[in-house]
Amino acid sequence: MSRDSDLLVDVRDLHVSFRGVPAVRGVSLQVSPGEVVALVGESGSGKSVTARALLGLAGGTVSGTSSGVDVRAARLRVAGVNVLADATRADGTVPDAASAGRRPGSHGNGDLGRSTGPAREREPSRLRRVLHGVTETRGAQLERRLRDLRGNRVGLVAQDPFAGLDPLRPVGREIADALRLHTGLDAGARRQRVVELLTRAGVPEPELRAGQRPGELSGGLRQRVLIAAAIAAEPDLLIADEPTTALDATVQAGILKLLASFADEGRGVLLISHDLAVVAQLANRILVMREGQVVEEGPATRVVSAPGHSYTRMLLDAVPAERPRRAAPEQPAPGVTVPGPDAVAPDSGEPAPGEPPLLRARDIHVSFRLPGGRRLQAVEGVSAELRRGSSLGIVGESGSGKSTFARVLLGLQRPDSGTMELAGEAWVPGPESRRRSRRRRIAAVPQDPFGALDPRWTVGKTLADAAGARSEVPALLRRVRLTEEIAARRPRNLSPGQRQRVAIARALAQRPELLIADEPLSSLDVSIQAQVLDLLDELRAELGLSLILVSHDLGVVRAVTDDVMVMRDGRIVEHGPTEEIFSHPGEPYTKALVAAAPRLRG
Amino acid sequence: TGTGSEAEGPVEGGTLVYASGDAEPTCLDPHVGGNYPQALVATQYLEQLTALDENREPVPWLAESWELAEDGLALDVTVRDDVTFTDGTPLTSEAVAANIAHLQDPETGSSTGYLALEKVEDVEEVDERTARIHLSEPDSALLENLAMPWLAIQSPAALERGMEENCAAPVGTGPFTVSEWNRQESIVLERNEEYTSPDPAAENTGPARLERIEWRFIPEAATRYSALASGEVHVIDNAQPDAISRAAEDDAIAHIDAPRPGASNRIELNAGQAPFDDDRVRTAFIRAAAVDEGIESLFFGTAERSYSALSSIERHVHADPAPFGTDLEEAAALLDEAGWTAGDDGVRTKDGERLTLRFPVSTNQSIPAEISLFEQIQAAVAEAGFDVQIQQLDLASWYEALAKNEYELVSAPYTRTGPDVLRVLYHSDGIEPAPSGYFANHAQLDDPQLDELLDEAARTEDETERGQLYRQAQEIILGGHYILPLYDQQNHFLHRAGLHGVRTLAVSTPTFVDAWLED
Amino acid sequence: MSDSHGQRSRPPEEAPEAPPADMRLPTGPNRATETGRDGALPAWRRMLRRIRLVELASAVILLLFVAAAVAPGLLAPGSPLAVNPVDAFQPPSWAHPFGTDESGRDVYTRVVHGARPSLLIGVAATAIGLVLALVLGAAAGLGPRWLDFTAGRVTEVFFAFPGILLALLLIALTGPSPVVATIAVGLSVAPGYARIIGGEFRRVRQAGYVEAAVLLGHGWWRRFTGHILPNALGSVFVLATLGLGQTIVWASALSFLGLGTPPPAAEWGAMLAAGRTYLEVAPWLTIAPGTAIVLAATAATLLGRSLEQRVRES
Amino acid sequence: MLGAVFVLWAAATITFFAVRAVPGDPAETIIGGPGSQAGEEALAAARAEYGLDLPLWEQYLRYLGGLLSGDLGTSYALRAPVTEVIGEQLPGTLALALTALLLGWALALLLVRQAARGGRVSRVLGTIMEVTAAALPHFWLGAVLILVFATTLGWLPSVSTPDLPGLILPALTLAIPLAGFLGQVMRESADDALASTFALSARARGESPAGLFWRHVLRHAVLPAASLSGWAFGTLISGAVIVETLFARPGLGRTLFLAVQGRDVPVVTGTVLVVALAYVLITFAGDLLEMLVDPRRRRV
Numbered sequence A: 001m002s003r004d005s006d007l008l009v010d011v012r013d014l015h016v017s018f019r020g021v022p023a024v025r026g027v028s029l030q031v032s033p034g035e036v037v038a039l040v041g042e043s044g045s046g047k048s049v050t051a052r053a054l055l056g057l058a059g060g061t062v063s064g065t066s067s068g069v070d071v072r073a074a075r076l077r078v079a080g081v082n083v084l085a086d087a088t089r090a091d092g093t094v095p096d097a098a099s100a101g102r103r104p105g106s107h108g109n110g111d112l113g114r115s116t117g118p119a120r121e122r123e124p125s126r127l128r129r130v131l132h133g134v135t136e137t138r139g140a141q142l143e144r145r146l147r148d149l150r151g152n153r154v155g156l157v158a159q160d161p162f163a164g165l166d167p168l169r170p171v172g173r174e175i176a177d178a179l180r181l182h183t184g185l186d187a188g189a190r191r192q193r194v195v196e197l198l199t200r201a202g203v204p205e206p207e208l209r210a211g212q213r214p215g216e217l218s219g220g221l222r223q224r225v226l227i228a229a230a231i232a233a234e235p236d237l238l239i240a241d242e243p244t245t246a247l248d249a250t251v252q253a254g255i256l257k258l259l260a261s262f263a264d265e266g267r268g269v270l271l272i273s274h275d276l277a278v279v280a281q282l283a284n285r286i287l288v289m290r291e292g293q294v295v296e297e298g299p300a301t302r303v304v305s306a307p308g309h310s311y312t313r314m315l316l317d318a319v320p321a322e323r324p325r326r327a328a329p330e331q332p333a334p335g336v337t338v339p340g341p342d343a344v345a346p347d348s349g350e351p352a353p354g355e356p357p358l359l360r361a362r363d364i365h366v367s368f369r370l371p372g373g374r375r376l377q378a379v380e381g382v383s384a385e386l387r388r389g390s391s392l393g394i395v396g397e398s399g400s401g402k403s404t405f406a407r408v409l410l411g412l413q414r415p416d417s418g419t420m421e422l423a424g425e426a427w428v429p430g431p432e433s434r435r436r437s438r439r440r441r442i443a444a445v446p447q448d449p450f451g452a453l454d455p456r457w458t459v460g461k462t463l464a465d466a467a468g469a470r471s472e473v474p475a476l477l478r479r480v481r482l483t484e485e486i487a488a489r490r491p492r493n494l495s496p497g498q499r500q501r502v503a504i505a506r507a508l509a510q511r512p513e514l515l516i517a518d519e520p521l522s523s524l525d526v527s528i529q530a531q532v533l534d535l536l537d538e539l540r541a542e543l544g545l546s547l548i549l550v551s552h553d554l555g556v557v558r559a560v561t562d563d564v565m566v567m568r569d570g571r572i573v574e575h576g577p578t579e580e581i582f583s584h585p586g587e588p589y590t591k592a593l594v595a596a597a598p599r600l601r602g
Numbered sequence B: 001t002g003t004g005s006e007a008e009g010p011v012e013g014g015t016l017v018y019a020s021g022d023a024e025p026t027c028l029d030p031h032v033g034g035n036y037p038q039a040l041v042a043t044q045y046l047e048q049l050t051a052l053d054e055n056r057e058p059v060p061w062l063a064e065s066w067e068l069a070e071d072g073l074a075l076d077v078t079v080r081d082d083v084t085f086t087d088g089t090p091l092t093s094e095a096v097a098a099n100i101a102h103l104q105d106p107e108t109g110s111s112t113g114y115l116a117l118e119k120v121e122d123v124e125e126v127d128e129r130t131a132r133i134h135l136s137e138p139d140s141a142l143l144e145n146l147a148m149p150w151l152a153i154q155s156p157a158a159l160e161r162g163m164e165e166n167c168a169a170p171v172g173t174g175p176f177t178v179s180e181w182n183r184q185e186s187i188v189l190e191r192n193e194e195y196t197s198p199d200p201a202a203e204n205t206g207p208a209r210l211e212r213i214e215w216r217f218i219p220e221a222a223t224r225y226s227a228l229a230s231g232e233v234h235v236i237d238n239a240q241p242d243a244i245s246r247a248a249e250d251d252a253i254a255h256i257d258a259p260r261p262g263a264s265n266r267i268e269l270n271a272g273q274a275p276f277d278d279d280r281v282r283t284a285f286i287r288a289a290a291v292d293e294g295i296e297s298l299f300f301g302t303a304e305r306s307y308s309a310l311s312s313i314e315r316h317v318h319a320d321p322a323p324f325g326t327d328l329e330e331a332a333a334l335l336d337e338a339g340w341t342a343g344d345d346g347v348r349t350k351d352g353e354r355l356t357l358r359f360p361v362s363t364n365q366s367i368p369a370e371i372s373l374f375e376q377i378q379a380a381v382a383e384a385g386f387d388v389q390i391q392q393l394d395l396a397s398w399y400e401a402l403a404k405n406e407y408e409l410v411s412a413p414y415t416r417t418g419p420d421v422l423r424v425l426y427h428s429d430g431i432e433p434a435p436s437g438y439f440a441n442h443a444q445l446d447d448p449q450l451d452e453l454l455d456e457a458a459r460t461e462d463e464t465e466r467g468q469l470y471r472q473a474q475e476i477i478l479g480g481h482y483i484l485p486l487y488d489q490q491n492h493f494l495h496r497a498g499l500h501g502v503r504t505l506a507v508s509t510p511t512f513v514d515a516w517l518e519d
Numbered sequence C: 001m002s003d004s005h006g007q008r009s010r011p012p013e014e015a016p017e018a019p020p021a022d023m024r025l026p027t028g029p030n031r032a033t034e035t036g037r038d039g040a041l042p043a044w045r046r047m048l049r050r051i052r053l054v055e056l057a058s059a060v061i062l063l064l065f066v067a068a069a070v071a072p073g074l075l076a077p078g079s080p081l082a083v084n085p086v087d088a089f090q091p092p093s094w095a096h097p098f099g100t101d102e103s104g105r106d107v108y109t110r111v112v113h114g115a116r117p118s119l120l121i122g123v124a125a126t127a128i129g130l131v132l133a134l135v136l137g138a139a140a141g142l143g144p145r146w147l148d149f150t151a152g153r154v155t156e157v158f159f160a161f162p163g164i165l166l167a168l169l170l171i172a173l174t175g176p177s178p179v180v181a182t183i184a185v186g187l188s189v190a191p192g193y194a195r196i197i198g199g200e201f202r203r204v205r206q207a208g209y210v211e212a213a214v215l216l217g218h219g220w221w222r223r224f225t226g227h228i229l230p231n232a233l234g235s236v237f238v239l240a241t242l243g244l245g246q247t248i249v250w251a252s253a254l255s256f257l258g259l260g261t262p263p264p265a266a267e268w269g270a271m272l273a274a275g276r277t278y279l280e281v282a283p284w285l286t287i288a289p290g291t292a293i294v295l296a297a298t299a300a301t302l303l304g305r306s307l308e309q310r311v312r313e314s
Numbered sequence D: 001m002l003g004a005v006f007v008l009w010a011a012a013t014i015t016f017f018a019v020r021a022v023p024g025d026p027a028e029t030i031i032g033g034p035g036s037q038a039g040e041e042a043l044a045a046a047r048a049e050y051g052l053d054l055p056l057w058e059q060y061l062r063y064l065g066g067l068l069s070g071d072l073g074t075s076y077a078l079r080a081p082v083t084e085v086i087g088e089q090l091p092g093t094l095a096l097a098l099t100a101l102l103l104g105w106a107l108a109l110l111l112v113r114q115a116a117r118g119g120r121v122s123r124v125l126g127t128i129m130e131v132t133a134a135a136l137p138h139f140w141l142g143a144v145l146i147l148v149f150a151t152t153l154g155w156l157p158s159v160s161t162p163d164l165p166g167l168i169l170p171a172l173t174l175a176i177p178l179a180g181f182l183g184q185v186m187r188e189s190a191d192d193a194l195a196s197t198f199a200l201s202a203r204a205r206g207e208s209p210a211g212l213f214w215r216h217v218l219r220h221a222v223l224p225a226a227s228l229s230g231w232a233f234g235t236l237i238s239g240a241v242i243v244e245t246l247f248a249r250p251g252l253g254r255t256l257f258l259a260v261q262g263r264d265v266p267v268v269t270g271t272v273l274v275v276a277l278a279y280v281l282i283t284f285a286g287d288l289l290e291m292l293v294d295p296r297r298r299r300v
Ligand SMILES: Nc1ncnc2c1ncn2[C@@H]1O[C@H](COP(=O)(O)OP(=O)(O)OP(=O)(O)O)[C@@H](O)[C@H]1O
Pocket: A018, A023, A042, A043, A044, A045, A046, A047, A048, A049, A050, A059, A060, A159, A274, A493, A494, A495, A496, A497, A498, A523, A525, C025, C026
């Protein structure tokens, strides 16, 4: 590998803890120019915290609000800048003598960035902070240096696309900010560049989108905006934290290509993902993390083909696309959904011949008003039917109206026209009071689980509320592979993957007949994905659960659903039995989608 | 350097800024309504038929002379011949008749002036300069009353203009004329260049020396004083005790103490109903109410204890400290005797009734120091078992409380010229409320002997005899413990030491005829 | 119903069947602290360690005020009404720590005895304002369209009235008394609160977790009490703690206009209003009650915010 | 629009009846203030002139009729058309209230900004400052400002003058408590915004703490406060009653106070109408600001 001084990222023995709770425990990590390094691993294993620590933002945002964060490392250099001293400062943390004693000093390479008398140095800074409420002058200098690092030399695509953009500002402004901060472009040039960047990130109609606010954009669009903002100043290093979770396969392919080209230009990429297929396609090197530690590290090909650690092996085995469809297809024959009247209903016993389908949506139209008065037709005449016990996948490019359609089915979005019936009874449109008594029959996993969890409620309370009894909470948590300890936490202190599992657990808690899940697995690592998928299978078998699954991950859709519906621009372009559509896609769009899906091998 | 030290004599010109703490009048014509703020400002542009000399005897002003008929039922008033109103109308007997008619016209809504002319039946224009005032009864107070600004003589032509216009800019014969009125802010008064009628005590014979007066309204005492101290204004009225005591140490500020005539500042005990219909309870209250120390500390030595119903500047004033001695034990004994027995919480009761005294206080009329004094009285009489309830009310509610007879104690100022004010305040006629609900006899003193004395005094022209009658009347009022006199109605002015020649007139309003500013 | 049950089974510190080690996520917040520097300390010391200085100071101050309100005689044995004109305008001294007022009353005693009426005015007026605001705000922020419209208009009419006018009219109608002043002040702060609360409700009702509750089939009331109110409460909380000081001060403005708590009651607002006459000769007359108001409000705000932050961050 | 008319109508109606319900005879106000010693004739004349002898509902209808034609009636005490009285007083009060509003906003922003940049200590200090400011009575603050800046330092006039220096002290007196309140209200949302993921994104983009504040946090902080502009204006009018008295400033606040004291019904209702109108306008402006900042509000 190249000499140390050339390294874009040089981290030795990084420790991060929150109020004494360790999140990262001794991670070492190097990224050279031209290299794509991937961090994979369990949800909550500290991947994001590691990534943030590289920018001196381990604890989140600015000083003052994130006290209680402790960052220490034997070495923490990014693009030649020693982040460490700055990191501690910017976080407003002052390490105290007692905990300094516990610092694991296993790396004796003499470059102990923060152990060279930090206490002596920091004492006055605290005093001054007390007096003036401002960072001391030296700290300010370092802060300025760090700011030059952030955005300019290192770009970060933050993990959660739903919360990563300021809801009050047009997204184009966010991108333009990066340009304003790091380039000398004037306003006009910036505007032009924003459009270019959006185009490059695969955003259609970039001029229009630049003027919209995050609330008006689909998850995938927001994620691409974040990418555009991160690459705006052409940084040397791009840290991409789950950059494609909300993207459909074709767009994902485009983004991955973008990242690859980045590395080809001699820049570095630190990619965080739980999608091993994506990682395998792109990364030169892979680090596998677990509980704050790196358990395995090595060249991508080697790690994928000959995993050394049992956990890595487990991860690889769990990749859905690599598993035969339906791990244990005991009985369920595919319940055909597409308006074929003769379809056979699955497991839940033979339906009476005249029994209506569980769900029948007819000709749903939804439109939104855009700035400037134009209307956007988000869903245009979509119909669907679902028999009891069967499952329907909805795939399609980002912004094609999948979530909107799902929200109509849930009775959360009033359609402009169209109707939906639940087990033959009117469901939508109509007043909420008519739905209320039947609500518990349908459960949902929203695309934005963070927003859907009451920030004031502990996980335990949320689950108990949905289940109706506290006693079920531990079991629910175990089902989604969360520890019971999570029950006492609040959403803010969970990683996205943890939140998503809480959302799933809540949906299951109400023992629904129908589960409508919008990207339920996007933030989960494959091992847990597999477990959740198994769980869904189990429930379908046991309880006759019907499922509507919105997902970008064609592997998952293929593994779980009986039928699939492909959407584009608010319309259905193709639908039919899943296997058939995947093996013989009829429409060119479907073909492209299937072709673009990353594979772990080959 | 420069002109105008005291020694060198008066300087011409300049604008005087006067800051009044009184409410801004709603009408600048003092005939309408008739309160003290109106008198203050009207003194600058209106003048009266008579003035009062240093002995408070009526002397000619706009009236050159007068003659009372034998039977006392007609008064011939001859006005000066060299005076014209500032609108050019000459001063004639017609003007006198028009003014009295204006005051007596219900549409005018005069109250102070109207009452002062109660006995006037009609005015006859004997000739160009002589008006004969016919009276229903002899009125020994009439000439004194004619000295009040509320009976000032205005241009008959101007009175014709109608109330709205006249209120905005009355026309008189004074040293200044109203030129501008910026509501809630100031009234601008310009010098009357044709001025010929200074009051008898004036040293200046021609037009005023000041060119202009800016009459500002600064209701907040501290602000007013601050403005004076920083030289933003030259004169302030309603100077507060603490400000006066501070000003005493400031060479740049001078003090004028001009107690108002008429009644003294006193607390009246409502003898018209229980418990004060019992002389013993009234006496007990007065024995218990210690005020001397309070007056000393709250007023910083600027107010002097009064023992009289009348202002100390009035003629025939009779002061007697004897009825007002304090003695808690005597108070207790008297209450015991009257059947008020001590209760558990220290408040006495009788037949289940608590010894509660309602004391409505008008915040518009009582300054903070005075309210504090009331609080001290409240605390002092509590020792004897009285439960005084001070209710701070706005003026309208205060009158309402009085009209409904919902009070045992009250402090109401009354400014008027001459001892006849006693008749207004303590004649039993004053118990019967006017249609508006107003009545002046708050003590509800109903004593035929007193009524007789006061009526007789009002008819008596002979000053010695009059003095006798008023003395007897006052002895009844003081001896009967109907009132607790506190001090003269406070009327303090502070002004920059560079302002000279300020004097006060009949009702203690300042005149600036002689005044001049050092520059 | 499930609450009592829930209390028992809460923090699964010693879960009977701990998940296998490799399934464990980073440990809970308490654990590391225990094993760390605080490990040796008993539980109550650990509790104390976590109490921030600000919280402690605020709590102590509030406790003092509450003590003064409950048993003023303990802190200041004298009578707040005992006048002694000879002693008027004494600057602070050992005998009179906060000096004496224009009637020679001991300002310290008055401030202590003023705690009850003042805090009562503050708390009651704020409560009146908040309850009204909650009703109006809830109707505006949550109800159906027509109710939103009506409540919105009512709030606006309320608003359009200058608060002081309301107070003046009420007082003119019934005469001044602490109760009227309290009601008047409560009414006049209500529209401001209603506006904030309405906005907050509007924000919260669109939140994903409220949708989630809809999906669970929870009715309006359950959504309101379970999610909307608690999440909107943050700002309500701020208003409430701020209101404590503000309402006392508003009431004192009425005293300034001569319409507040009738004298000579020892009430902070009335003391402020009365003392301002002597601002220059005896500044301690306003400084003492003013400081009391500010201290009470500040302590309530700081403690409240701190606790709220704890709840949010725990 | 209809809402605004309703608000104006309701405000006028309530005021009309409320003032009439208050004890005290308006006729006395007409003839020289409460406690006038006027006779029955004078009172009757005054009542007839102002229509006070009519049944209350007829007076009300007449009043409404007058309103429709833009006639707010004639002041009992000032004997001048109410429109004229208000017309004279409004500019001064508007200037005062708007200056105070702007000043209050500026000070509040400063406070929030200061708190957003520092550590916990400065946040606590900020809170103390805000709460203290919010708990300063106007009459006391004004008196202290006069004492310091007029009497002692002599920098500014103690009596309000129509020019700018005369406006500073009164406006400050109103603005400081307002700033404390606004600051507290803003703080809450500012904190949330600071802790959010988008703030992290911005910081990761290289935004400075100041940039983060002005470009992101500020918008979120301003929202709840902006919705309060109308209300803040209302409190400023209430405060103006005191400040105008204190600084001897002509204005609507004092007019209102005196009119209530004098039971001058036309002036009270007229003033309330004008304040209500100003409130409606300012709320509208505040809503515009809110919508400008937060597009989510536009759809509702
Ligand atoms: N600000 C914070 N305060 C307290 N704990 C935190 C904070 N941020 C992260 N954590 C905790 O640190 C651990 C690591 O979190 P991190 O976000 O790095 O996980 P991750 O590996 O990125 O997971 P995911 O795949 O779900 O995104 C988690 O247990 C999380 O709950």
